[in-house]
Amino acid sequence: MIALFLRELKLASRIGGGALTGLLFFLAVVTVVPFGVGPDLKLLARIGPAMLWTGALLASLLGLDRLFQGEREDGSLDLLLMSEHPIALIVFVKSLAHWVATGLPLVLAAPVFGLMMNMEPVAIAASVATLAVGTPAISFVGAVGAAVTVTLARGGLVIAVLILPLVIPVLIFGVSASYGAVEDPAPFLPPFLILCAITLFFAVLGPLAAGHVLRHAAD
Amino acid sequence: MFGNYAGYIVPAYVLSALALVGLVVWSVLDYRARRSELAELERKGLKRRSQAGADRANG
């Protein structure tokens, strides 16, 4: 399993800069928003956590079709299915590697973008924490979308439409927790813990459902 | 009868009627198209697998 994880990591980092595309998209969102709303620093600081989450969410969604891209391109899906390991476990590992390659860079870039949005250190820290916990959820549930469109040539947009409704709770609690850390009466821990719960739930549901779909996509 | 709300009530009912009637019309047109397509294929002598089996059984 470790070997699979490392292999996936290497592949994901190599494939046409998929991680870089996500990062660039994130940068694009953070850059474009101030042009839209104006350079008022107080306003930017106020919408900062929300914009970080929106940018990271969209960037993650767009990167999902890379999850099974290798298998699609060289037809090694059958090999994967014949492995002695349960397909759900394989999908779990692939999703985790996908997150490390595409989601983690977004989390690491978030502090820089937070500074660009004039956010307070506490706000930046909270946003990074929630992003770190929440973006894996997107990879896990996104695996279902990726599995379902593995036979399609340009499944990327279909995946985004399919998975978007399912990750809205992730966005809601991620942003709630971020604001909770900054605004006094608003709580941080309850939404943060719910976010953790959602990630764990998707970590199970996503690979199970995706594995089920993949088992018969190769038929 | 509607007071000054007619501008809201009428479009709501009209759009609902259009949507419901539209769904029915679409379904009926689809049915007719499939039926005529099936008739066309049967005319050309195409058979379904189960039918072909029955034909073969009957000789």
Place this chain on the structure above:
Amino acid sequence: MSETAIRRASLWDFANPTRYLAIAGPAIPWLAGVTALLLAAGLWMSFRAPADYQQGATVLIMFIHVPAAWLSMFCYGVMSVSALGTLVWRHPLADVSLRAAAPVGAVFTLLALVTGSLWGKPMWGAWWVWDARLTSVLVLFIIYLGLLALARAIEDPATAARALAVVTLVGSVNLPIIKFSVNWWNTLHQPASVMRMDGPKMDPAFLYPLLVMALAYTLFFITLHAMNMRNEILRRRIRSMRMNAAREAGGA
């Protein structure tokens, strides 16, 4: 008496598409007739209802808005059961049922959103508000659109059936989570004026027409669903005939 004579009717009686067509064909006109009667009765009762003292005549919109919203959810329920039918019980018509229901559900959801807007503007002054219920219905609409896109995108029927079923079920599992999170988000960002989407407590003068309209809409869906399932079965027959012909031509 033989066992078969006492056997209760079950959904498996409809498992054979030919059998389904034989049963649905004569049933549909009757269903359509009952639907029309209920719709007529419901509309008559609705227009005879007194103008609500708070909402004026716009309460009329409630009679077509609330049934549409109920149906949008009922339809997703039918699709979820169909999805289970495909994945768990492998009922041959389960996928037919899911595909037949999806566009209808999407239309009902859109209708709920639009009529809700037309009701909201005169009543609460806004075409759209981000309150929990509207937002949840909007998300449901996006789920429907995703399913429709997926149905069109995947060519192979067996792969598509499984994919649609899995996504429908994942969606239905998530619907409580989505509703809960949207509610949470909404209570955090409570708008300045309190919205009362239910209106005043339901007076029988309004409740009865509403129930009849809801029943009419439900029967409308059942009739339409039977019709669409029939069309989908015919579509598959055509496909298998064409494939059969191609196979035989290739072998000849």
